[in-house]
Amino acid sequence: MRTVHLINPNTSTATTAMMLARAREVAPASLSIEGLTAEFGPMMITEPEALAAAADAVVQLMPRLTGDGVIVAAFGDPGADRLASRLSVPVVGIGEAAIRTAGRGGRRFAIVTTTPRLASSIRAHAGKLGFADGLASLRITTENPAALVTDPLRLEAALRVLVRQCAEQDGAEAIIIGGGPLADAARALAAGSAVEIIEPVAAAVAAMAHALNASP
Numbered sequence: 383m384r385t386v387h388l389i390n391p392n393t394s395t396a397t398t399a400m401m402l403a404r405a406r407e408v409a410p411a412s413l414s415i416e417g418l419t420a421e422f423g424p425m426m427i428t429e430p431e432a433l434a435a436a437a438d439a440v441v442q443l444m445p446r447l448t449g450d451g452v453i454v455a456a457f458g459d460p461g462a463d464r465l466a467s468r469l470s471v472p473v474v475g476i477g478e479a480a481i482r483t484a485g486r487g488g489r490r491f492a493i494v495t496t497t498p499r500l501a502s503s504i505r506a507h508a509g510k511l512g513f514a515d516g517l518a519s520l521r522i523t524t525e526n527p528a529a530l531v532t533d534p535l536r537l538e539a540a541l542r543v544l545v546r547q548c549a550e551q552d553g554a555e556a557i558i559i560g561g562g563p564l565a566d567a568a569r570a571l572a573a574g575s576a577v578e579i580i581e582p583v584a585a586a587v588a589a590m591a592h593a594l595n596a597s598p
Contacts, residue, residue, distance in 0.1 A: 495560035
């Protein structure tokens with residue numbers, strides 16, 4: 383049995399519990415996934431300053447990372463590069479895992495999310511990973527992100543509109559629902575979508591299982 387730590391880079395324990403449940407649901411039996419929550423920083427990462435603070439909070443958890451792998455469960459992958467340079471185990475960011483999954487084989491993909499102030503950071507992250515040309519579009523909801531995520535039905539409806547636009551207007555062959563706190567909405571959207579929906583937490587678990595050669 384391999385142990386993987388899933389880090390929530392924001393301070394919401396409810397979000398940690400939700401992402402942990404989703405990760406355990408899709409993980410192979412040979413992976414034990416344990417959750418950790420940032421001890422300081424934002425309740426939700428909605429702007430570059432919060433992303434930077436979350437990276438510091440993630441790195442501060444390093445003494446507790448004694449398992450076989452680490453998943454950084456925020457779409458901007460805060461602190462993942464710093465952990466990877468200091469740890470001898472695989473470190474997977476959910477943003478990178480989702481983008482690599484969506485863009486495999488050169489297919490066109492889109493990102494749908496709720497944080498307009500992070501638009502530049504999201505595009506830069508895709509470019510850093512070598513997928514700038516594959517990103518067909520980035521569509522973002524217009525409502526307050528913190529309020530939207532507290533209303534699952536309204537969140538799902540808002541994202542569904544953008545998913546349809548990405549598929550019908552932007553030519554996306556895969557669509558990422560960009561954000562760890564959006565994991566439940568992503569699963570709901572995937573059930574009725576003609577285009578593949580990429581849920582970042584699930585993509586990261588799959589990437590970690592591959593890195594650890596974990597059996598189903």
